Amino acid sequence: MEFSISALLTSFTEDKLVAPKVLEKKLVGEDTLSLRQLQITLDALERVGILTKERGKYRRISEEGVVEGKLRCSSKGFCFAIQEGEEAEDIYIRESQLNTAWNGDRVLVKVTKEGRRRRSPEGEVRLILERANPSVIARVKQVEESYRAVPLDDRLLFELELHPQADGPDLAEAVDQLVHVEILRYPLGSKLPIGQVTQILGSDAQSAADTELVFCKYDLPRDFGADAIAAAQDSPTPLSKSDLKNRLDLQKQFTVVIAEAEDALSEGSYALSLERNKAGQWQLGVHLSDVATYVPTDSALSQGAWQRGTSIRLGKSWVPLLPIPFIEQVGCLPPGEARLAISLLVTLSEAGEVTEFEVQPSAIQVNHRLTYAQTRELLAAEKATTKEQKNLLPLLHHLQTLSQALRERRLQRGSFDLCLPQPVPAIALDEGRIGVPIQAGSIQALVAEFLILANELIIGHLTALGVPTLYRIQSPPDVQDVQDLLKLASNVGATLTLAQEETVQPQDYQAWSQAIQASTVSPVLNEMAVAALPIVQYSQISGPHFGLAQVQAYGQISSPLHRYGDLLNQRVLHAVFAQGRDRRSSRAKERVNLRHSSCHGQINWNVLPPDIHRDLEAAIVAAVPHLNECDQLAQQAEQDLVGLQKTKTMQERTGQVFPGIITGIQSYGFFVRIEGLMVEGLVHVSSLKDDWYEYRSRQQTLIGRKNRRQYRLGDRVEVEVKSVDYYRQQIDLMVVSGGSEATEAELADEDVTDDVLDLDTDGDYEADEDNEFEDED
Incomplete structure (x- = not known):
């Protein structure tokens, strides 16, 4: 089992001594090679002064002025180490101080010069904690009798020495081709890194399949190990009597799965049931596939x-x-087959208010699986025409009614919906990575309300029990991040305001969403509103969730087939089922039902045994940074594919003229969104030949000194597609017509920005000799 120095160092907390055996169990298991690598790493960290050894155990040494960060580099060679804290400064690192670290690497940095005024502090890389580039996309060249690879990413300023492989591509045939290179050895001192070609992609980026480029660029895994495949194929089916022991048998309850499509990967790891009790209340069942058991x-x-x-x-x-064999055999919930589940059984009022609930390990047998299209058709039908429809139609209409009631309650507390012009790839049907339901009125949105409710109630239940829980939190957008949106909306006649000038609240977004839908440029404004939302983060500490307007504990458990975090929370729930203490001590007569909401506020003891509690807590603490990075990579990969597809569309339309709207202003030019295609490109200031244009940052405007023409947020323009860089997804545009005429008041309101940095045509910053620099992003 592989491990990184970053993962190793997270095992050392609060200046405590840690035994090698503890590290072995946590990081490498019983693999002989990994055990040897762990000991070599510990010895090396001791030699460089990161760890100290006392009585056979290790302790991390705290060193003043040494911080951890992630490198973000420029094509010019310099980098910034980005720290995680909101108030932490980015540290500037010159190329000579990188010590073989590459863009994206997680590093320890020694601060060598304090920052002042607008200058960032400077530092040098002390230690590479984790490499971010296990492979690269590169072009092959021949150097005398050997071959080298030059990375396509211009932030990776090095060449790799290529080693031929007996079963790999012929390097002579790969010259001048774009290839995927696996790193065999990172640079050592002055020695070049070594790699091997695993795949020839084509003569250039455009000739390669877009999905292949994304797979290679992000080094995404294509296969599972032999042990995992064997375990998946050995998963027990069908269920035996012993499997049903200590479970609630709900196989006779009428349940339905509503999924995007019929394939196994389309989210089908939940089922819904709904009926009314004698008091007229809703009895809702949200049944989640019990993945953790397997x-x-x-x-x-x-x-x-x-x-x-x-x-x-x-x-x-x-x-x-x-x-996929595991998902098909035990993970998904196909009709007519018994499956293990975790069932949330909720009693709700007509208005969707929760009265009580319980969480039970169960067994279910789904009656029907419907696609979105089938569900829409059934809901649109005036009456049932088949026996199957007679069973389904009442359930679907009840689900639609209750979903709307849940949505109304969510909106009442300040949450909001967003409608995007293009579908967002969804791996789960709750609020997902965006943090808020999308496409209000869709079948996906109908289902989302039930899964959000399940997440909310089960995670809230774990919190009430006082057991370790993995939460999902979302910070409010920074006020500065929504200024372009507010300014653009104002310029096109849509009124978007902040209730409080210094903060963005969910209620602001709720009001905006209504105003945006009435705007003539609603697709543009919707995309900008989504882009301003911070990415949802994992946390071991409960915190607010902006998109759902949640101030209480919130997390996710509804999609264990697609999110490891949900699987972790299922394990916590199973620990409660199996080992939870339902009374303060063995002498206490009164017990509580740990599976029912009635126990909330009644527990003043530790529900789980100390060792179980400690192990789960450690697993969650270790998972938080890792899962956040996995989520970020996944989002980047998914967005990159969409970007490549859009860029390819524009490459085919080079030379054509399109109407667009200005969505961003910078000193080096302005960005134009071509509305019909929802593609954005840059009009560089150097292409504006009719005048000298001044950048006024406060007004977010470029104004001509002589001709009074201005380009401001929301202005409509006609642009010609000048050139397209497919791989970098850069679209250069040239203005044909449009903009607006500045008024006397706008001309008099001078706010000319004298940039400290010079900008090249790619928008890269280049620090001046006085080292007054800032980060582009």
Whole structure:
């Protein structure tokens, strides 16, 4: 089992001594090679002064002025180490101080010069904690009798020495071709890194399949290990009597799965049931596939899922969290087959208010699986025409009614919906990575309300029990991040305001969403509103969730087939089922029902045994940074594929003229969104030949000194597609007509920005000799 120095160092907390055996169990298991690598790493860290050894145990040494960060580099050679804290400064690192670290690497940095005024502090890389580039996309060239690879990413300023492989491509045939290179050895001192060609992609980026480019660029896994595949194929089916022991048997309850499509990967790991009780209240069942029962903590399946962290959806291709044979055999819920589940059984009022609930390990047998299209057709039908429809129609209409009631309650507390012009690839049907339901009125949105409710109630229940829980939190957008949106909306006649000038609240977004839908440029404004939302984060500490307007505990458990975090929370729930203490001590007479909401506020003891509690807590703490990085990578990969597809469309339309709207202004030019295609390109200031244009940052405007023409947010323009860089997804545009005429008041309101940085045509910053620099992003 592989490990990184970053993962190793997270095992050292609060200046405590840690025994090698503890590290072995946590990081490498019993693999002989990995055990040897761990000891070599510990010895090396001791020699460089990161660790100290006392009585056979290790302790991390705290060193002033040494911080951890992730490198973000420029094509000019310099980098910034980005720290995680919101108030932490980015540290500037010159190329000579990188010590073989590359863009994206996680590093320890020694601060060598404090920052002042607008200058960032400077530093040098002390230690590479984790490499971010296990492979690269590069072009092959011949150097005398050998071959080298030059990375296509211009932030990776090095060449790789290529070693031929007996079963690999012929390097002579790969010269001048674009290839995928696996790193065999990173640079050592002055020695070049070494790699091997695993795949020839084509003569250039455009000749390669877009999904192949994304797979290679992000080094996404294509296969599972032999142990994981074997474990998946050995998963027990059908269920035996022993499997049903200590479970609630709900196989006779009428249940339905509503999924995007009929394939196994389309989210089908939940089922819904709904009926009314004698008091006229709703009795809702949200039945989640019990994946945790089949994926033990230390199993090959779990290790493979941990490394991936989340499923990734790339068009019609998937990077699944778990092997497809496992998903088909035990993970999904096909009609007519008994499956293990975790069932949330909720009593609700007519208005969707929760009265009580319980969470039970169960067994279910789904009656029907419907696609979105089938569900829409049934809901649109005036009356049932078949026996199957007679059973389904009442359930679907009840689900639609209750879903709307749940949505109304969510909106009442300040949450909101967003409608995007293009579908967002979804791996799960709750609020997902965006943090808020989308496409209000769709079948996906109908289902989302039930899964959000399940997440909310089960995670809230674990919190009430005081057991370790993996939460999902979302910070509010920074006020500065929504200024372009507010300014653009104002310029096109839509009124978007902040209730409080210094903060963005969910209620602001709720009001905006209504105003945006009435705007003539609603697709543009919707996309900008989504882009301003911070990415949802994992956390071991409960916190607010902006998109759902949740101030209480919130997390996810509804999609264990696609998110490792959901699988972790299922394991916590199973620990409560199996080992939870329902009374303060063995002498206490009164017990509580740990599976029912009636126990909330009644527990003043530790529900789980100390060792179980400690192990789960450690697993969650270790998972938080890893899963956040997995989520970020998945989002980048999915967005990259969409970007490549859009860029390819524009490459085919080079020279054509399109109407668009200005969505961003910078000193080096302005960005134009071509509305019909929802593609964005840059009009560089150097292409504006009719005048000298001044950048006024406060007004977000470029104004001509002589001709009074201005380009401001929301202005409509006609642009010609000048050139397209497919791989970098850069679209250069040239203005044909449009903009607006500045008024006397706008001309008099001078706010000319004298940039400290010079900008080249790619928008890269280049620090001046006085080292007054800032980060582009």
